[in-house]
Amino acid sequence: MIVPMKFVTLVLMRDDREAVLRALQKTGSMMLCEQEGAVRAGTENTAALRRMEKLLSDLKPYAPKAGMFAQKPQVDTAALETPRTDDTETAEQMEKLLARIEKIKERLKQVSDRQTALFPWARLSASSADLEDGAYTSYTLGTVPAKQFAAFSAYCTENGAALETVSETEQTVYVVLAVLKEASLQDLAEYGFQKYTLPPFDGTVETGLRNIADEQNRLQTELDEATAQLQKYTAESLAPQVLCEHYRAESDIEDTPFLSTEQTVLFSGWVPEKRVAEVEQAVQSVTDVYDLIARDPEENEDVPTELENKKLVSQFEGITNMFSVPTYGGYDPNAVMAPWYWIIFGLMMGDAGYGLMMVILIAIVKKIMKPKGDTKKLINVLLYSSITTILCGVLFGSYFGETWHPILFSPLENPVQMLIVTLGVGVAHIFTGLFVQIVNHIKAGHWLDAICDQVSWILVISGICLIFVKPARTVGMVLAIVGAVIILLTAGRAKKGIFGKITGGLVGLYGITNYLSDILSYSRILALSLATGVVGMVMNMLAGMIQSSVIGFILSLVIYVVGHVFNLVLGLLSAYVHDCRLQYIEFYGKFYEGSGKLFKPLSINPKYIQIQENGGN
Amino acid sequence: MSGISIAIIGAALCAALAGCGSAIGVMAAGKAAAGVASEKPELFGKLLVLQALPGTQGIYGFLTAILIMVRIGVLGGAAVELSISQGWQFFGAAMPMAIAGLVSGICQGKAAVGAIHMTGKQPDASGKGITMTALVETYAILALLASILVLFGIQL
Known part of the structure; x- marks a missing residue:
C-alpha cells in the first residue's frame, strides 16, 4: 500500500529554525524539498564532516581489525547531538599524531636517501673539509663505468691526475680524482666519468654514516611511539566516529533549503498524512510561534512514495524497489509479488537439508550481526524462503542432494514431469500478473482494454494448455480460437485506418511468441533445482569414495561441510538472482511500471555507529 | 572407437568448455572489480556478487558431465555397454551445454564488467x-535444460 502524503509548509521565526529542524530530524517524518529562490545555511558542518571522514580513512591502518561479523559500536543520541569537548580534543590529537607520523616518515626517507648516497664512499678517509680545493690541486669525486675504468685510469695518469679508487661494484667504480689546477682534463666525460656530489656530512664519511644510523634509530623509535599511541587512541576512543556522525546530522540540517525574510523562515516538504501530527508536535516542543499548513498533493506534482505493508510483505519491498519504486498514486505490487517470490525461491532451492542449513545460518547471522534496514529485510526474505525450501525438499524428496521418499516425485528421475510443474507455475504466475492488470483496468473504468489485452490472452494460453489434456481438447481449441480472434480484431484498435487496424491485429497475435518465451523461461526453476540437487549429490559421492580408512573418513567430513556450504551459497545466489528476474521481466512486465522516488525524510543516518535503541530520549 | 569413449569425450568437453567460458568471464569481471575496489573498497561485497555471476556456466558444465558419467556408469556402478550410436547420442547431449556454456560465460563476463563499472x-x-x-x-540455463532433457531421453 502506498501511504497518502501531505505537502507541509512551515513558517518559523528565524532563530528557531535549527532547533525545529533538529526536532524534525529526530522524528524522521519530513522530506524537505527544493523551492525556487531557496537558500542554505552554510557549509561549515559539511566541511567538518569531510574532515572527519578523511581522518577516519587515514586512521584505518591504525585501527584494530574489525571481525567479519562485528557490530557497529552503539552510541546514544545525546552524545551525537552535542559533541563532548574531550572528543574534539581526542580527534585533534589523532590528527596531530597522524601529521607527526607523516613528518617522521618523510624524515626517514630523506635520511635513507642520504645514506644510500654516502654508502659507496664509506672507505673515503678524508673529511669534507679535506676535499675542499687546495692552492694547487682540486679534488673531484665521481663514478666511472667498470668497463672503461682501465682506459680512464691510463688517461688520468697521462695527464698528471692522481686517482684513488674508493669502492667498486660490478658496474661502477667510485673514484677520487686529484687534479693539478693548471692541468686540463677535457675529455673525462668521454670515459663515462660522472661527477658525484656528496650530501653534507660531519667529519669523515664513516662518522657521517654512523650519525645517520643513529638518526634512523631515533626516528624509528619516535615513529613506533607515535604509532603505538595512535593505535591506543583508536582502540579506546570512538571520538572520530561520533564526531563524524554528529557533523553528518548537522550538515543534513545545514543543507536544508529554506526561504527567508529578515525575521522569519519558510520551508516545506512531504509528510505522510498520519505523521503530520507528529511533525506538529515536534515543532511545538521547540516553539509556540509557528504556522503549519498541510495540503493534499496537487496533480502532476512529484510526490515521493512511502510504502506501508503488513510485516511479512514489507520485507519484500526492497526487491521491488531495486527494480523500480512504485509511483505515488500508482499500484504497489508487493502484496502480489511476495508470495510468488517466496514459492519460486523454494522451488529453485528445493532441498530440505539446505533449507535447514539456511534457517540455522540466518539465525546465527541475525544473532551476531543484528542487521538493520535493507540488509535486515533481505535476510528476512531468505529466512521466509527457507520454509518453502524445506517444503519443496520434502515434496520432491531431496535431502542434501540425496533422494529419499519423495511425496510427489523426484525431479532427477522424472525431469519431464518437473518441467511441466515449473511451466505450470509459470502460467499461474503470468496469469496473476494479467489478473492484476484486469483489476487495474476495471478500477480505471477501461473495461474494453481489460477484455482485449488481458482476458483474450488468458483465453489463448489456457486454451493451448487444455489442448494437451486429452478430454478437454475441443474446449481448449475453442477457447484458444476465441481468444485469438479477439486479439486479431482488437489489437489494432488504437491505430488509424483499416490497414493499420489489420496489421495491428496481426502484430498483436504475434505477441504469442513473447508469452511462449515468458512461460518457457520458468524452466530455469527446474534447471536450478536440478543444479542444487546434483552438485549436492556429487559432494556426497566424492566424500563416499574416500571413506574406507580413518583418515579418509575425517577428510570426507571436511568434504561434506565445505562442499555443501559452497553449494548452498551458490544456490542461494542463483535462486535470488533468477527469482528476481522472473518477477521483474516475466511478472512485472505484465502490469507494473513504477518510476516513483522513495520517501527519504530528514533523519539521523549514521554510517559508522548504531544509535542505542533506548538511549537518549 | 567404442561408444563409451565417445560419451566420455562428450562429458569431458562439456566440463572443459563451459569451465573455460566461466573462467574467462570471471577473470574479466574480476579485473574490473579489482579496479573499482581499489578506489572504493567498501563496495567489495556488491562487486563479489557481480563477479561470481559468470561462474555458473562452469558449474552447469560440470553438472552435465557428472550426470553423463552417472548415466553411463563410469561414476559409481558398473559401466554400461554402449553402442557407437549411443555414444554419439551422449556426445550430442553434451554439446548444448558445452558450446553455450563457453560462449555465454564469456559474454556474461563482459556484461558483468559493464555492471561493475556502473556499480x-x-x-x-x-x-x-x-x-x-x-x-x-x-x-x-536453456542449454543446460536441453542437455539434461536429451540426456534423460537417451534409451539404454
Whole structure:
C-alpha cells in the first residue's frame, strides 16, 4: 500500500529554525524539498564532516581489525547531538599524531636517501673539509663505468691526475680524482666519468654514516611511539566516529533549503498524512510561534512514495524497489509479488537439508550481526524462503542432494514431469500478473482494454494448455480460437485506418511468441533445482569414495561441510538472482511500471555507529 | 572407437568448455572489480556478487558431465555397454551445454564488467546491474535444460 502524503509548509521565526529542524530530524517524518529562490545555511558542518571522514580513512591502518561479523559500536543520541569537548580534543590529537607520523616518515626517507648516497664512499678517509680545493690541486669525486675504468685510469695518469679508487661494484667504480689546477682534463666525460656530489656530512664519511644510523634509530623509535599511541587512541576512543556522525546530522540540517525574510523562515516538504501530527508536535516542543499548513498533493506534482505493508510483505519491498519504486498514486505490487517470490525461491532451492542449513545460518547471522534496514529485510526474505525450501525438499524428496521418499516425485528421475510443474507455475504466475492488470483496468473504468489485452490472452494460453489434456481438447481449441480472434480484431484498435487496424491485429497475435518465451523461461526453476540437487549429490559421492580408512573418513567430513556450504551459497545466489528476474521481466512486465522516488525524510543516518535503541530520549 | 569413449569425450568437453567460458568471464569481471575496489573498497561485497555471476556456466558444465558419467556408469556402478550410436547420442547431449556454456560465460563476463563499472559510479544501482548480467545466463540455463532433457531421453 502506498501511504497518502501531505505537502507541509512551515513558517518559523528565524532563530528557531535549527532547533525545529533538529526536532524534525529526530522524528524522521519530513522530506524537505527544493523551492525556487531557496537558500542554505552554510557549509561549515559539511566541511567538518569531510574532515572527519578523511581522518577516519587515514586512521584505518591504525585501527584494530574489525571481525567479519562485528557490530557497529552503539552510541546514544545525546552524545551525537552535542559533541563532548574531550572528543574534539581526542580527534585533534589523532590528527596531530597522524601529521607527526607523516613528518617522521618523510624524515626517514630523506635520511635513507642520504645514506644510500654516502654508502659507496664509506672507505673515503678524508673529511669534507679535506676535499675542499687546495692552492694547487682540486679534488673531484665521481663514478666511472667498470668497463672503461682501465682506459680512464691510463688517461688520468697521462695527464698528471692522481686517482684513488674508493669502492667498486660490478658496474661502477667510485673514484677520487686529484687534479693539478693548471692541468686540463677535457675529455673525462668521454670515459663515462660522472661527477658525484656528496650530501653534507660531519667529519669523515664513516662518522657521517654512523650519525645517520643513529638518526634512523631515533626516528624509528619516535615513529613506533607515535604509532603505538595512535593505535591506543583508536582502540579506546570512538571520538572520530561520533564526531563524524554528529557533523553528518548537522550538515543534513545545514543543507536544508529554506526561504527567508529578515525575521522569519519558510520551508516545506512531504509528510505522510498520519505523521503530520507528529511533525506538529515536534515543532511545538521547540516553539509556540509557528504556522503549519498541510495540503493534499496537487496533480502532476512529484510526490515521493512511502510504502506501508503488513510485516511479512514489507520485507519484500526492497526487491521491488531495486527494480523500480512504485509511483505515488500508482499500484504497489508487493502484496502480489511476495508470495510468488517466496514459492519460486523454494522451488529453485528445493532441498530440505539446505533449507535447514539456511534457517540455522540466518539465525546465527541475525544473532551476531543484528542487521538493520535493507540488509535486515533481505535476510528476512531468505529466512521466509527457507520454509518453502524445506517444503519443496520434502515434496520432491531431496535431502542434501540425496533422494529419499519423495511425496510427489523426484525431479532427477522424472525431469519431464518437473518441467511441466515449473511451466505450470509459470502460467499461474503470468496469469496473476494479467489478473492484476484486469483489476487495474476495471478500477480505471477501461473495461474494453481489460477484455482485449488481458482476458483474450488468458483465453489463448489456457486454451493451448487444455489442448494437451486429452478430454478437454475441443474446449481448449475453442477457447484458444476465441481468444485469438479477439486479439486479431482488437489489437489494432488504437491505430488509424483499416490497414493499420489489420496489421495491428496481426502484430498483436504475434505477441504469442513473447508469452511462449515468458512461460518457457520458468524452466530455469527446474534447471536450478536440478543444479542444487546434483552438485549436492556429487559432494556426497566424492566424500563416499574416500571413506574406507580413518583418515579418509575425517577428510570426507571436511568434504561434506565445505562442499555443501559452497553449494548452498551458490544456490542461494542463483535462486535470488533468477527469482528476481522472473518477477521483474516475466511478472512485472505484465502490469507494473513504477518510476516513483522513495520517501527519504530528514533523519539521523549514521554510517559508522548504531544509535542505542533506548538511549537518549 | 567404442561408444563409451565417445560419451566420455562428450562429458569431458562439456566440463572443459563451459569451465573455460566461466573462467574467462570471471577473470574479466574480476579485473574490473579489482579496479573499482581499489578506489572504493567498501563496495567489495556488491562487486563479489557481480563477479561470481559468470561462474555458473562452469558449474552447469560440470553438472552435465557428472550426470553423463552417472548415466553411463563410469561414476559409481558398473559401466554400461554402449553402442557407437549411443555414444554419439551422449556426445550430442553434451554439446548444448558445452558450446553455450563457453560462449555465454564469456559474454556474461563482459556484461558483468559493464555492471561493475556502473556499480562503481552508482553503488545503489548494483541490483539493476545484477539483473542485466543475469539475462545473459538465461541461454546457459536453456542449454543446460536441453542437455539434461536429451540426456534423460537417451534409451539404454
